[in-house]
Amino acid sequence: DTVLTQSPALAVSPGERVTISCRASESVSTLMHWYQQKPGQQPKLLIYLASNLESGVPARFSGSGSGTDFTLTIDPVEADDTATYYCQQSWNDPTFGSGTKLEIK
Amino acid sequence: QVQLKESGPGLVQPSQTLSLTCTVSGFSLTSYNVHWVRQPTGKGLEWMGVIWTGGSTDYNSALKSRLSISRDTSKSQVFLKMNSLQTEDIATYYCARDSGYYYDGTYYPYVMDAWGQGASVTVSS
Numbered sequence: 001d002t003v004l005t006q007s008p009a010l011a012v013s014p015g016e017r018v019t020i021s022c023r024a025s026e027s028v029s030t031l032m033h034w035y036q037q038k039p040g041q042q043p044k045l046l047i048y049l050a051s052n053l054e055s056g057v058p059a060r061f062s063g064s065g066s067g068t069d070f071t072l073t074i075d076p077v078e079a080d081d082t083a084t085y086y087c088q089q090s091w092n093d094p095t096f097g098s099g100t101k102l103e104i105k
Numbered sequence: 106q107v108q109l110k111e112s113g114p115g116l117v118q119p120s121q122t123l124s125l126t127c128t129v130s131g132f133s134l135t136s137y138n139v140h141w142v143r144q145p146t147g148k149g150l151e152w153m154g155v156i157w158t159g160g161s162t163d164y165n166s167a168l169k170s171r172l173s174i175s176r177d178t179s180k181s182q183v184f185l186k187m188n189s190l191q192t193e194d195i196a197t198y199y200c201a202r203d204s205g206y207y208y209d210g211t212y213y214p215y216v217m218d219a220w221g222q223g224a225s226v227t228v229s230s
Contacts (some may be wrong), residue, residue: 042223093166
């Protein structure tokens with residue numbers, strides 16, 4: 001299985017720029033996707049194929065990367081962005097990262 | 106409007122079988138794949154399996170021996186059955202639609218663009 005590693009938590013202030021990283025244990029090309037999960041809710045697709053913004057998602061969200069290193073950027077961060085963010089690869093059977101919990105100070 | 110809704114018993118006895126139903130609306134099961142994903146409380150997401158538009162299935166190798174996914178296209182329902190349940194299977198179970206995307210002429214599945222609200226399952230006697 002492809003293991004995806006994310007840092008566990010981040011805390012930023014509103015208006016700042018935040019980057020959330022995801023590292024894959026092997027190359028997944030650009031087959032990486034990002035989801036946002038707010039407390040008590042289901043996950044929501046933000047970014048697909050590393051850098052493509054899902055319809056309806058604010059342009060404050062962007063994704064980049066290829067191979068083994070990927071980044072989700074939120075700029076500027078808003079209070080409503082409090083959530084856990086998961087990366088997911090589809091190079092082989094899907095696996096998810098352990099999630100990065102984003103706190104807005 | 107695309108919707109998915111999971112249903113089923115919230116409590117299963119140890120060693121028994123879990124049966125969940127995902128009822129979808131706003132799209133056809135013959136046009137979109139549907140996945141099952143689970144999440145233990147306070148933990149991360151685990152992909153369980155998928156039923157493809159043609160009716161074939163693929164499963165997480167760690168669950169394959171216990172898991173079965175099927176569907177009834179006439180009722181727009183996808184079914185999950187998992188046997189020999191243990192406390193490690195306590196989780197919220199989600200069904201999710203696979204949007205699939207074409208990029209540079211190639212089709213890429215395994216992108217989940219719509220999710221149900223989830224069904225909470227406890228294993229206890």
